[in-house]
Amino acid sequence: MEESQQDAAVESDEPHNLEEMMRAIEAIETPSGRIRFDEVLDAIGRRSFGPLLLLAGMVTLMPVVSGIPGVPSLMAAFTLLVSGQLLLGRRTFWFPGWLRNRTLPSDKVHTGLKWMYKPARWIDRLLHSRFSFMTGKQGMRVTALACFVLALAMPPMELVPLTVNIAGVALTLFGLAIMARDGLLSTLAFIVTGTSLFTIIYNLT
Numbered sequence: 001m002e003e004s005q006q007d008a009a010v011e012s013d014e015p016h017n018l019e020e021m022m023r024a025i026e027a028i029e030t031p032s033g034r035i036r037f038d039e040v041l042d043a044i045g046r047r048s049f050g051p052l053l054l055l056a057g058m059v060t061l062m063p064v065v066s067g068i069p070g071v072p073s074l075m076a077a078f079t080l081l082v083s084g085q086l087l088l089g090r091r092t093f094w095f096p097g098w099l100r101n102r103t104l105p106s107d108k109v110h111t112g113l114k115w116m117y118k119p120a121r122w123i124d125r126l127l128h129s130r131f132s133f134m135t136g137k138q139g140m141r142v143t144a145l146a147c148f149v150l151a152l153a154m155p156p157m158e159l160v161p162l163t164v165n166i167a168g169v170a171l172t173l174f175g176l177a178i179m180a181r182d183g184l185l186s187t188l189a190f191i192v193t194g195t196s197l198f199t200i201i202y203n204l205t
Helices: 002-013 018-026 037-044 049-061 071-087 106-126 137-157 163-180 183-204
Strands: 034-036 103-105
Touching: 018 037, 018 049, 018 106, 034 037, 034 106, 037 049, 049 071, 049 106, 049 137, 049 163, 071 137, 071 163, 103 106, 137 163, 137 183, 163 183
Parallel strands: none
Antiparallel strands: 034 103
């Protein structure tokens, strides 16, 4: 009983849509001019699958951030850790120090966030709780498996223009679908995932 109450308290502090996620990241103080990944995890919460997937998708989608060499591969490693631990049944997520201590230029992050605010508000208005079986316990495991496979494909996607951004769209949709319990959005995310995997296989064969 006490553990479930603690879980509910944690979830209430976490962002529930895309704009809330962005504002939580934007509020991080960065006197050094760089944002530590650990600070971002503190801002959005470390225990919920949806916000963590949404974070990976957002970073991969921001042109000024995803264009930094190695960032898509970093987000791929992050997604592998999150989805892999969910598949193993962990209730909380563990991240190694080398990942938590990575930093990004705060000016590029803030530029990317400003670029995303207008579409974020439009997207948030479309979110609804529907087809809940797609975001239930079994649906989450299937989603985790899809994200695990997608993350494995992300490093070579850096070699093919725009494909890593498609992967970012898929991760963003999956994250939003879980947060809003929107099964229709989850279905769309699976379609985008299939498209991105087909594109990278086609271009590399």
